[in-house]
Amino acid sequence: MDVAVSIRxxxxxxxxxxxxxxxxxxxxxxxxxxxLGPSGCGKTTLLRMIAGFEAASEGEILLFGQNIVxxxxxxxxxxxxxxxxALFPHMSVIDNVAFGLRMKGVEIAARRxxxxxxxxxxxxxxxxxxxxxQLSGGQQQRVALARALAPEPKxxxxxxxxxxxxxxxxxxxxxELKQLQEETGITFLFVTHDQDxxxxxxxxxxxxxxxxxxxxxxxxxxxxxPVNRFVAEFIGETNLIDVEVTRVSxxxxxxxxxxxxxxxxxxxxxxxxxxxxxxxPERVTVTPDGQLTATVERVVYMGSDLxxxxxxxxxxxxxxxxxxxxxxxxxxxxARIGLKLxxxxxxxxxx
Amino acid sequence: xxxxxxxxxxxxxSYASLARPLLLPTWLIIGVFLLLPVLLMVVYSFLTKxxxxxxxxxxxxxxxxxxxxxxxxxxDEPPSIEWTYIIIFWRSIWQAALATLLCLVIGFPTxxxxxxxxxxxxxxxxxxxxxxxxxxxxxxxxxLRFILxxxxxxxxxxIVTGLIDAPLPxxxxxxxxxxxxxxxxxxxxxxxxxxxxxxxxxxxxxxAADLYANRWQVMLHVVLPAVRPGILAGTILVFxxxxxxxxxxxxxxxxxxxxxxxxxxxxxxxxQGNWPFGAAISVILMTLVLIALFIQARAASRGAS
Ligand SMILES: Nc1ncnc2c1ncn2[C@@H]1O[C@H](COP(=O)(O)OP(=O)(O)OP(=O)(O)O)[C@@H](O)[C@H]1O
Ligand SMILES: [Mg+2]
Numbered sequence: 001m002d003v004a005v006s007i008r009x010x011x012x013x014x015x016x017x018x019x020x021x022x023x024x025x026x027x028x029x030x031x032x033x034x035x036l037g038p039s040g041c042g043k044t045t046l047l048r049m050i051a052g053f054e055a056a057s058e059g060e061i062l063l064f065g066q067n068i069v070x071x072x073x074x075x076x077x078x079x080x081x082x083x084x085x086a087l088f089p090h091m092s093v094i095d096n097v098a099f100g101l102r103m104k105g106v107e108i109a110a111r112r113x114x115x116x117x118x119x120x121x122x123x124x125x126x127x128x129x130x131x132x133x134q135l136s137g138g139q140q141q142r143v144a145l146a147r148a149l150a151p152e153p154k155x156x157x158x159x160x161x162x163x164x165x166x167x168x169x170x171x172x173x174x175x176e177l178k179q180l181q182e183e184t185g186i187t188f189l190f191v192t193h194d195q196d197x198x199x200x201x202x203x204x205x206x207x208x209x210x211x212x213x214x215x216x217x218x219x220x221x222x223x224x225x226p227v228n229r230f231v232a233e234f235i236g237e238t239n240l241i242d243v244e245v246t247r248v249s250x251x252x253x254x255x256x257x258x259x260x261x262x263x264x265x266x267x268x269x270x271x272x273x274x275x276x277x278x279x280x281p282e283r284v285t286v287t288p289d290g291q292l293t294a295t296v297e298r299v300v301y302m303g304s305d306l307x308x309x310x311x312x313x314x315x316x317x318x319x320x321x322x323x324x325x326x327x328x329x330x331x332x333x334x335a336r337i338g339l340k341l342x343x344x345x346x347x348x349x350x351x
Numbered sequence: 352x353x354x355x356x357x358x359x360x361x362x363x364x365s366y367a368s369l370a371r372p373l374l375l376p377t378w379l380i381i382g383v384f385l386l387l388p389v390l391l392m393v394v395y396s397f398l399t400k401x402x403x404x405x406x407x408x409x410x411x412x413x414x415x416x417x418x419x420x421x422x423x424x425x426x427d428e429p430p431s432i433e434w435t436y437i438i439i440f441w442r443s444i445w446q447a448a449l450a451t452l453l454c455l456v457i458g459f460p461t462x463x464x465x466x467x468x469x470x471x472x473x474x475x476x477x478x479x480x481x482x483x484x485x486x487x488x489x490x491x492x493x494x495l496r497f498i499l500x501x502x503x504x505x506x507x508x509x510i511v512t513g514l515i516d517a518p519l520p521x522x523x524x525x526x527x528x529x530x531x532x533x534x535x536x537x538x539x540x541x542x543x544x545x546x547x548x549x550x551x552x553x554x555x556x557x558x559a560a561d562l563y564a565n566r567w568q569v570m571l572h573v574v575l576p577a578v579r580p581g582i583l584a585g586t587i588l589v590f591x592x593x594x595x596x597x598x599x600x601x602x603x604x605x606x607x608x609x610x611x612x613x614x615x616x617x618x619x620x621x622x623q624g625n626w627p628f629g630a631a632i633s634v635i636l637m638t639l640v641l642i643a644l645f646i647q648a649r650a651a652s653r654g655a656s
Contacts, residue, residue: 074562100563147562
């Protein structure tokens with residue numbers, strides 16, 4: 001497994017603010033890798049450092065083993081799909097797509113043919129002679145994609161390319177982007193703050209917060225075995241309850257629930273004492289013989305499922321998601337219910 | 352509700368009827384200050400010269416003939432082409448074009464520099480550019496005479512620094528006229544280009560660099576097409592007044608650097624003047640300018656489509 005991009009302890013400061021506080025990442029070749037994090041966590045900064053538009057304050061960026069921090073942007077074999085597309089307004093769609101090849105000195109017939117194939121790939125052949133201003137947002141987004149793919153970069157950087165699209169188009173483009181990545185075999189480094197997007201497309205995800213990488217793993221990893229409170233809360237929905245840990249060993253922990261019941265679960269924590277336990281709302285069933293007891297406060301109808309907003313005996317809020325199936329017995333508000341944790345539903349967090 | 356128009360056509364019509372009286376001041380200004388003077392000039396160019404300046408109301412083509420045709424010093428030779436004025440025109444066009452180019456070469460980087468400063472300090476830079484223009488052009492041109500003359504500060508400085516041994520005879524040369532024209536019209540180049548660069552989306556130059564364009568290619572393929580309207584506007588704003596300028600050639604160029612502006616100026620001075628001839632030269636100059644503008648407009652619309 002080749003490493004396409006290797007970031008070693010990258011730091012970026014803007015005066016007093018620290019945008020990146022020491023990021024290290026290895027991005028495997030031919031992978032769809034996603035940087036996921038809330039607004040302002042430094043995703044764009046990291047991407048721009050790889051593209052060469054920002055100089056790193058500290059650290060190294062290796063591209064297939066070569067340190068590129070001193071290379072000018074136009075000498076780096078990476079291309080970017082910009083958040084606002086940045087299409088050249090005075091050039092037709094096909095000229096936009098052919099621009100990179102033209103700068104690389106590819107002669108006109110060859111570059112037009114290649115650009116034509118790229119437009120086919122993004123289903124825009126019919127609009128080749130239009131100007132960017134004559135396209136819809138979704139079409140512009142595809143042109144930006146084709147333009148960045150045409151010179152066959154070693155790594156494609158995508159900065160929230162779907163954020164300007166409406167929900168339906170965004171969902172369709174997720175599938176297309178993933179297909180495109182598999183077809184071309186180019187390493188995609190995708191930036192988003194939308195966790196659904198990240199989970200749906202990525203081979204691997206790095207969750208970032210406050211200029212640091214919190215966790216790197218597959219979608220399943222970061223959803224099911226989050227390492228800390230931030231990741232557990234940022235990815236999907238979760239319930240956090242305080243528990244007393246009595247023993248930890250080999251990534252497993254023995255703990256005492258507030259109800260007094262004992263539980264054994266996977267653990268990111270390495271010490272005993274008080275810790276937060278994360279329980280996903282959909283991994284809990286309503287039965288009389290549960291480990292937890294709660295009072296239903298509200299029932300929210302969500303279409304495919306129902307959300308029960310409950311309060312645990314200790315006073316903590318706890319959300320349960322149950323399927324909206326015909327046989328589901330829906331508890332009334334005010335009812336006391338038992339909650340049973342499914343096998344592997346709970347995860348003990350490190351902080 | 353009775354007075355309100357029922358449909359859109361009605362609305363448009365009622366606005367149109369309102370527009371006519373409101374446009375009256377505009378038409379008055381255009382008529383009195385633009386059309387009337389031009390018309391007067393065209394009419395005068397076809398009248399007969401009165402002995403001590405002024406005109407006689409008799410139609411003649413004499414002024415245009417004087418411009419294009421010569422019959423020798425005493426008027427007894429067969430008619431041939433009069434080159435004197437054509438050469439003055441040619442010199443003027445050449446001088447104005449050179450000054451425009453100079454303004455562009457210096458003005459573009461200046462405008463670029465200002466437009467890429469932090470927004471707070473741009474105003475100050477623009478202010479500095481315009482400060483000299485608060486002083487009357489005549490006074491500034493006369494001051495240039497003092498700066499450029501043989502024992503003026505420029506030559507003194509060059510001698511002190513050891514770059515030259517004897518003063519350069521800059522004053523009363525084409526170089527001095529160039530300096531004067533450049534100095535007079537530089538802001539007219541800087542300001543429109545500045546406005547265009549300021550509107551430029553710098554994300555586009557990043558996108559170009561990302562697609563393997565080096566600095567020059569970014570400039571050529573992305574920046575220049577975007578700021579082209581500003582460059583065209585600046586070129587016109589400098590070239591046209593430079594073509595008709597008479598202060599710089601008069602005060603800095605001496606007899607050798609005669610330009611159209613001075614020629615026209617001379618025709619309306621005192622009793623040696625020739626009003627119809629001055630008017631005819633103006634008409635010819637205006638025709639040339641209109642042709643230049645037409646070509647520019649064609650170029651601009653081709654660039655836009
Ligand atoms: N040019 C700059 N000058 C000063 N601070 C900056 C600059 N660019 C970014 N920052 C700061 O660096 C931090 C990271 O910014 P960045 O643009 O990388 O965030 P992001 O993760 O891409 O957020 P978003 O999802 O909103 O795009 C922010 O706190 C931001 O304010
Ligand atoms: Mg960003």
